[in-house]
Amino acid sequence: GDSVTQMEGPVTLSEEAFLTINCTYTATGYPSLFWYVQYPGEGLQLLLKATKADDKGSNKGFEATYRKETTSFHLEKGSVQVSDSAVYFCALDRPTSGTYKYIFGTGTRLKVLA
Amino acid sequence: NAGVTQTPKFRVLKTGQSMTLLCAQDMNHEYMYWYRQDPGMGLRLIHYSVGEGTTAKGEVPDGYNVSRLKKQNFLLGLESAAPSQTSVYFCASSYSTGTYEQYFGPGTRLTVT
Numbered sequence: 452g453d454s455v456t457q458m459e460g461p462v463t464l465s466e467e468a469f470l471t472i473n474c475t476y477t478a479t480g481y482p483s484l485f486w487y488v489q490y491p492g493e494g495l496q497l498l499l500k501a502t503k504a505d506d507k508g509s510n511k512g513f514e515a516t517y518r519k520e521t522t523s524f525h526l527e528k529g530s531v532q533v534s535d536s537a538v539y540f541c542a543l544d545r546p547t548s549g550t551y552k553y554i555f556g557t558g559t560r561l562k563v564l565a
Numbered sequence: 566n567a568g569v570t571q572t573p574k575f576r577v578l579k580t581g582q583s584m585t586l587l588c589a590q591d592m593n594h595e596y597m598y599w600y601r602q603d604p605g606m607g608l609r610l611i612h613y614s615v616g617e618g619t620t621a622k623g624e625v626p627d628g629y630n631v632s633r634l635k636k637q638n639f640l641l642g643l644e645s646a647a648p649s650q651t652s653v654y655f656c657a658s659s660y661s662t663g664t665y666e667q668y669f670g671p672g673t674r675l676t677v678t
Contacts, residue, residue, distance in 0.1 A: 483663060483664045485666065492671075493671055493672075494569070494655055494657075494669030494670050494671050494672055495608075495655070495657075495667075495669045496668075496669065497666040497667075500664070500666065502663075502664045540607065540608070544662055544663060544664070544665075546662055546663045553598075553610070553662065553667070555607045555608040556607055557605060557606060557607035558607050
């Protein structure tokens with residue numbers, strides 16, 4: 452069945468370090484891929500998305516490229532800030548006839564130290 | 566523009582009690598969802614709705630019921646609460662599926678003793 456696998460956290464980095472959070476997926480067809488971020492005490496909010504192969508989503512310095520050949524959507528940021536400390540969720544949406552298929556990964560906690 | 570709101574923010578129940586969680590959205594979205602979030606398990610879909618008057622089961626529907634009598638509201642009910650239902654509950658809405666993002670409420674932290 453469809454699934455999303457994220458690297459386990461927590462990930463602890465110093466400010467200005469390079470960030471990579473790995474995400475791979477299993478799905479038939481052509482899903483859309485998303486990264487959501489959850490700050491402490493809040494709900495999830497969309498960070499970026501990509502809807503077809505080779506698309507690059509970007510927002511707030513974060514980027515992720517939809518790689519169909521490796522079924523991956525890794526999140527990257529060149530220089531993290533303390534304010535980026537949060538939990539990051541990878542997700543996919545695969546439209547299916549008559550049903551709904553939106554799957555979240557388990558989340559990766561990022562802690563950035565000053 | 567409030568987005569997605571949830572009521573209440575916190576609740577403590579005793580085993581066997583019942584309660585209803587209310588979700589409201591002001592974005593005129595057709596789709597609404599209820600998730601639960603547990604440590605190490607990410608978000609799991611409980612029930613969802615593709616429009617006013619419709620509901621469908623998600624991944625973990627047992628022990629919960631839902632209703633969507635008005636387009637802007639989606640109610641989640643627990644008829645007889647159990648300790649296994651201790652969790653953080655999130656409501657979300659979206660315009661459609663496929664390429665559309667979901668908008669989340671702030672969550673309800675429920676503890677069942």
